């Protein structure tokens with residue numbers, strides 16, 4: 001493809017689920033400036049620091065430029081032909097000997113919809129397994145399971161455009177200003193300019209508490225008690241919406257019976273939130289004309305994540321705060337394309353747009369389209385894949401743009417599992433902690449070098465456009481998957497191919513539209529003119545759907561769910577007296593693969609443990625001192641930052657830094673229904689230690705472990 005020497009390319013941010021539209025200004029094949037179009041949804045001229053200054057990872061010298069094949073402890077460069085042949089042969093051998101279900105695969109929430117569609121088509125049509133999942137399992141699985149049970153759909157019900165005009169809204173378990181920064185601007189505007197009322201329900205003093213009318217600071221892990229008590233208040237004070245309950249829901253009377261003991265005083269005992277504040281919050285939410293919930297990982301990432309989510313859906317259903325602008329249930333989606341990766345079939349139980357693999361009619365449709373037979377058995381989830389590798393049930397693994405050896409809980413366990421595999425192939429733009437253990441690494445094109453679409457948190461499908469030349473021999477993920485699929489079909493002696501000869505990304509999208517009624521009305525041409533379209537969009541003249549559930553829910557009636565307060569999390573005890581919670585900071589992204597190879601690394605160069613002044617005092621620590629953090633799984637060393645943000649007894653560690661990897665400490669216990677781990681609850685002990693021989697800032701980055709090979713870090 002020919003690119004002009006000086007150019008400006010409209011594309012979509014590769015970091016978070018807000019999906020900001022941006023113009024990349026390019027000269028000499030380098031991005032020298034990033035601008036945001038003021039007239040374009042969803043960000044209207046705004047960008048956060050990652051979008052504005054964090055894109056230089058694309059031209060970092062350590063991008064993978066050729067396929068790499070393991071050679072003892074190292075890798076050697078290989079040709080595409082050699083690497084593709086090797087991968088196809090190894091995977092085919094496992095499929096032939098042990099069946100497709102012996103292969104586990106991770107789809108990629110960073111790659112495009114088109115990349116992920118082709119990926120899951122290769123896995124399903126050629127390997128005959130539904131073992132495809134992705135990081136959503138570690139993310140909104142609790143929310144997804146809860147929402148599916150209650151209303152039958154897990155997408156965010158309302159659009160970003162509505163946020164500015166909110167009336168009353170609750171933000172819980174979402175550190176929005178750091179994790180969805182541009183959305184937080186609209187939420188702040190709603191409060192400061194338009195007089196909306198905000199209730200924050202979060203154990204940490206996040207920035208949004210400054211904007212809140214009311215802040216409920218519950219003890220971590222006690223959400224169900226707080227929300228059940230709000231339901232109790234709404235019922236006893238008659239603040240519920242009789243019409244909505246009658247026409248749109250089921251199970252209300254039975255649910256009410258289970259609420260009897262859930263008084264605000266009962267919840268205060270469990271959560272530490274004053275009963276009066278719970279009453280105020282319930283009245284504000286129920287009596288508002290329009291009220292919405294926004295939430296994040298504080299609700300979802302828990303062994304009772306499904307119950308947490310159900311405690312929110314119960315409140316929305318009883319107050320009728322669903323199906324209208326400015327209301328709704330809104331799990332803020334994390335990765336740039338985590339919504340799209342799920343929508344494109346990157347899940348073990350569904351094809352595109354949640355069409356079930358075990359529905360005979362759906363299966364028959366895909367068998368016709370792909371000219372092959374398919375498996376009706378739902379596949380394994382990410383957490384089950386890791387366990388399957390340990391038991392030998394899984395022999396081979398394909399990881400498309402994820403980094404489980406930073407993001408999975410209990411990393412030593414995950415590492416054993418990965419090492420037990422016969423064959424691991426990683427398809428990525430960089431070497432990461434998982435790639436280090438792979439047999440083959442295949443170099444992909446980043447968002448800046450390929451065409452396609454991403455779907456943001458409010459289901460808006462937007463274009464991604466090539467802006468930079470390809471790096472080395474790297475290729476878009478879909479092309480790599482097509483090559484592998486075709487080679488495997490040949491090795492397996494398949495008579496008629498499932499179809500892996502696409503001209504370009506649009507060609508793939510056309511196939512996706514054809515097999516997915518909810519996408520049918522969306523074409524590249526429309527996206528070009530309209531900037532983005534919200535699915536569902538069933539026909540070419542349909543405007544798209546910015547908010548859902550106006551007339552009904554996908555499950556028919558919304559269902560109330562009785563809930564018990566349980567505590568299966570690991571709680572502090574004599575040996576491990578502190579509670580550890582993990583999460584994110586503004587400047588970094590997950591395992592740091594991308595942000596630590598960008599200018600952002602200078603702004604936030606090392607891990608810090610956030611600690612309350614009372615705890616710091618007891619341990620004789622001041623900001624900048626070094627501390628060893630130990631759990632039953634492992635131990636890390638980093639500096640402390642003394643701050644009142646976390647409550648006394650709770651310490652917070654971001655999981656971005658390999659030199660103090662938070663997931664060495666977390667545990668792999670999961671929610672039985674959603675299979676999501678308890679990333680927000682672990683018990684740890686703390687010990688003041690001497691500074692390591694050379695201190696954080698003084699150690700060159702490559703020696704801190706953040707950059708995987710000994711090349712000078714250049715911007």
Ligand SMILES: Nc1nc2c(c(=O)[nH]1)N[C@H]1C(S)=C(S)[C@@H](COP(=O)(O)OP(=O)(O)OC[C@H]3O[C@@H](n4cnc5c(=O)[nH]c(N)nc54)[C@H](O)[C@@H]3O)O[C@H]1N2
Nearest residue numbers: 173174175179204220221296297298334583584586589590
């Ligand atoms: N800068 C940056 N932004 C990101 C990401 C990133 O890595 N870096 N990742 C993206 C992804 S994939 C995701 S999923 C989102 C996640 O976005 P968030 O969910 O906002 O991220 P976390 O840092 O995990 O924050 C969780 C919040 O839950 C609170 N919390 C902890 N325990 C509890 C509890 O028991 N109950 C409740 N109600 N709250 C609790 C924490 O105090 C914190 O405010 O961020 C996305 N955006």
Ligand SMILES: Nc1nc2c(c(=O)[nH]1)N[C@H]1C(S)=C(S)[C@@H](COP(=O)(O)OP(=O)(O)OC[C@H]3O[C@@H](n4cnc5c(=O)[nH]c(N)nc54)[C@H](O)[C@@H]3O)O[C@H]1N2
Nearest residue numbers: 110135138139401402403407427444582590591593655679
């Ligand atoms: N302790 C703790 N652990 C957590 C969490 C937590 O709150 N606490 N949160 C969990 C959550 S919510 C999430 S979403 C996960 C995230 O976990 P992961 O998805 O494993 O993390 P990322 O670092 O985002 O991995 C993305 C990878 O994709 C690569 N990449 C980027 N663009 C492309 C592309 O176009 N193609 C390909 N092939 N690769 C590309 C990057 O180089 C990187 O290696 O972590 C989970 N782990």
Ligand code: SF4
Nearest residue numbers: 013015016020048051
């Ligand atoms: S808010 Fe999210 S999408 Fe927007 S610039 Fe920041 S990281 Fe990118």
Ligand SMILES: [Mo]
Nearest residue numbers: 139140334335
């Ligand atoms: Mo996530």
